[in-house]
Amino acid sequence: MDRADKPSSPSLWPRLVPRGGHLLAFAVLLASLLLVWMAWSSARTREMRAAEQQFASFSDEVTEVVLQRLVQYELLTRGGVSLFASVARPTPRQWQSYVEAMGVPERYPSVLGLGFAGYVPNARLPALQLEWRDSGYGLLSVRPRGVRPAYGPVLYLEPRRPENVASIGYDMYSEPRRHAAMESALLTGRARLTAPVQLVQDGPIPRTSLLLYLPIYRAGDQPRTPEARRESMQGWIYAPFHAAEMIDMLIAPRLASRHARLRIVDVTDGGEQLLYDGGEHDGTPAFKRSFTRAVYGRTWRFDFASAPVDQAVPGLHALTGILGLGLVAALLLYGVAFALARTGDRARAIAGRLTEEYRRSELRFRAAMQYSAIGKALLDSRECIVDVNPAFAAMFGRSPDALIGLPFESLFELREGESLLRDDGEGVWRAMRRFQRPDGGVRHVHLTYSPVPGTVGQDVAGLLQLEDVTERLLAEARVHALNRTLEARVALRTRELMRANQELESFAYSVSHDLRAPLRAIDGFSRILAERYADRLDEAGQGYLTRVRRAAARMGELIDAMLQLSRLSRSALKVETVDLSRTVAEVIEDLQVAEPVRRVEAVIEPGLEVAGDATLLRNLLQNLIANAWKFTRDRDPARIEFGLTAAGEYFVRDNGAGFPQEYVDKLFRPFQRLHTEEHFAGHGIGLATVRRIVERHGGTIRAEGAVGEGATFYFTLPGPTEL
Template identity: 60%
Template structure:
């Protein structure tokens, strides 16, 4: 009976197939439940944040509305100050009014207020008396405008501070204009200050600016009569304050004026007009709020707009991020649930794979032990051999099975301890290497290189290490032969070095003695030729005197060449005195010396600052003196001579110093002759010299461990590059 016919097996198979499906269903339920919870939490938090942002916007709008009331109260107090002046003085003069206004310093204290003025209440019959009184007071002719006959006039009589625009407003009949007249009559009848509707101030004609006027009635006696009829009889005029709307709003709101989106509508006379609209632009506002404000008989409606939702409620963006994080967490939980659904089957698969891997690993180890050409043995904790391979048996001359149980140290003739001993070396991984003398059955002792490595054994096995044994007898013998040959070679090298040193010393002594011995005949040639020229000059013809002059010049040049040879010999003999040398300062001193010796010339010199090296100061001065002196000499025929000293970094990252000029130059194919003694690429008539300077430069550079090279072109200048120890720049 097979499994297909067994009902129990069939049921178990169905359960086995159903178990993963339950895991997937559970993962789906977890995902849906987590998504529902995340969306509910996010929506609730979003609603709360929205309501909070809206409440903050409304509170801020109400605060701004309340701030708009305070400046108008200050304007009322200023107007009452003007009315009180009429209570103390029956008819103040223009000078008194001006002094009173200046004492209050209204313009810096009250932004938006143009000034403080007084408009008289003048019936038609009293206009002539007013003009006559005005002339008697020394104010000149009072021109009431606009012209025409009206029952009542309300001309501006006083307006301070005294400015050009305020002086021009004197005489304007405000009672002739309907909006102003409505506010003036309302103030007259009520005895209280009244604010006009939007008007264009006399001071702002043609400028398209919105203004207002706050009127306060002034009665005879200073008080406010009880009845309307009495107030009509006692009225003298109005103390009034002209106000520019936008500066008034900016002064009231401060920095919030430029950051708030709002509009103000005036509806004091039943018709709603737009007074002001902020200039802010933006997207669709998130919130809108309307507030009412009563301003001295005028009804203002203020509409506030918030910025777009992203700016009005910035924390909503954080909630959006939290929503994304919540969705990610839901997906993460779903992924974890899917992983758990696969865990059981994967665990079984991994266990089977690990068992097979262990079997293969054990097999590989056995093959490596059995067929390795290097002897190997597993050691127990007591140092006895647990297992040995055939190669180890061949090295010691015994069968591998005979070695099992024997102490590993007994196979060697020396007494050095094995694993963990003091001989040899041990690295950071605990691997110990040493060389010992091996006792081989039936043969001569041999040397073996041992490598001890700690290895763990299986559970229950007493194995602590693996030792590899390699016969290195022949290698050690070869090394001994090489060492003996090296010792012989060192002796021969030392002998050749002594011979070469003696030869160099002899050559230097020869050059030195030759240089000194040649001076005596040179002095004799020069002395006798000078005597011959002095005593027998009259006996010689021009040709003879020319020959004699050539002899003396040749003797002088021979002396200079001898001096150059002596200098070169000193360069090789002198001991280097190393110190830090500032090449930039040294080059500057050399250039100054050349300028002093050749003052008529104008040469542009460029010296890089801060170039320092470690070397012999005297030799380095000789080096720079030769290179810069050559550049100075070979630029003699250039109208715009230029000499540059600096440092460059080549493609390999090495710093090279250079001395570059734009003088006569040289052909690049002759560059190998430049650094040879007495080799010259120009004739003596063109450029004087001994041909020894660049050879000295090369010796100085090489004595400092550097290198020198040259680049040039005929008629285009030359450049000498050399390396020295130390930093290229400080």
């Protein structure tokens, strides 16, 4: 800070401290402020404590309402247990009558139904399916497919809505979260809740849902040990429901009336899984309360947050008014006396400060004019130059004295009748202009004119600023010329690519027509030779002839594969939503039908959908699954997996022969093989086709493997709404 910026007035401390008759007023002010503050603070503390106790009672009441509703759900499932106690296994009609009598849809809107899932060891599954079919219930298809020690398929689920019917046969025991609750209910004999799951009835719509399971043991059995319970296990009565809808229906009006917020989080497994988040969310809450409750084998945390202070503690409004009145009264008494003593000093201080600010403003303006790199000139009311800075004079190649007094418009090249200065109603205007320097050089400038207030001086009416943009304009012209050159090169390269594509199409035509004629001749004459002269050829000659015909046939197959690969890049994509999980299941089912003796364990993640060409994507999956099927023929049992990684990559994994990782680059090249024809037949074109299909859909593909440990192919595809 320079001397001009340092305050020249005396110290402020003597003026701030009361003197003489003001000392008593200052003491009264301090005492009154202290008393008002103490009274207000005590009353505020009482109000806050009372409001906090009310909030604690409210949170306990809301929690109890939620837990009581779960108790009602347990009683609902226990009614189903009673039905099984009276009937060994109720028929679907008896189960439907029971659920209708309970009035589940009307009494519990958030419950999707009441169902029964049987406990079926692996050895009893065929007998159950046969019993189910003989009873006239139709084919019981347990899904997801696969061999497991035990199953928990849905057998009954009422009311009979389409989405409930679609879940019949779903093996809940195979899904980890459902399995954990079902296993705990089996071993303890008590009702158990699942962690948040995605219900089969909801389809792909993400919703927070729970299932309450209650075990059923054979009639008359009262097993006391976990082993005895498993031996006597018959199944589970379960009730699926939407947690958020159930809780919101119970407590939303209560939360709204108190402007409160509630979050319910499942913290059983150490992590946090949100079950419900409702109520008011705006502002900083006055109170917070968090506690946990054991809920049917799970641990729930209830996080309550009250409304902001002004809503949670309404009594503070009256206290704030009283505090304000007390402060105003105390300050008003002191302010009247003290203001009179301060008025004279303030007037003198303001006058001195304004004078100093005016002087500093003048110095800053002059410094900005003198050292600015932009040309600046001051104009009078007749549009003549009053003053210029060095940058302005250097721009025109003249001295500052030679420019003063000249009409501003005389410096530029103007057409007849044209004027630079114009009034557009706002005073400030901008324009691009050119002028010629005394040395003959032509310059282009960006001109900005703005009016100057009259307080600067009566002889100054406007400020003119010039920025030399000659080099920028020349650079832009060079860029435009370069762009035109690049466009010409792009057009040339495009024509070359089109010509190359035409040559490739001609080559494909030649392969499909010209090369087939010699192959047909070789195959035909060799067949005639084998038919007519077989008796004249020895065993070696007949072997050679067979190898010739086999080689000709393989050549024809390679030509077909090469043509198929070339067509992949020319056909138009027909984009639609494709269910990859279902397609993989169909491909594996076809392969299993073709080779029924093979034992293959297929693990398919359900509900994986993408947007793409259905025909090409089926071709892609056929090649990958057939590849895994082929290379796992020496494994018993073989295992093929299909799913989606956390990074968003689809994968096909097998436990087959594998391949050396250092040769991974050869996998996706046409006609490149890592295994001999005698061990694993093929044309070497399948993985090249897979790569071409993935790239046509804008994705990528890679592979990982090890000899004797299987292989995994990872690929990416757009989601259902990305193409």
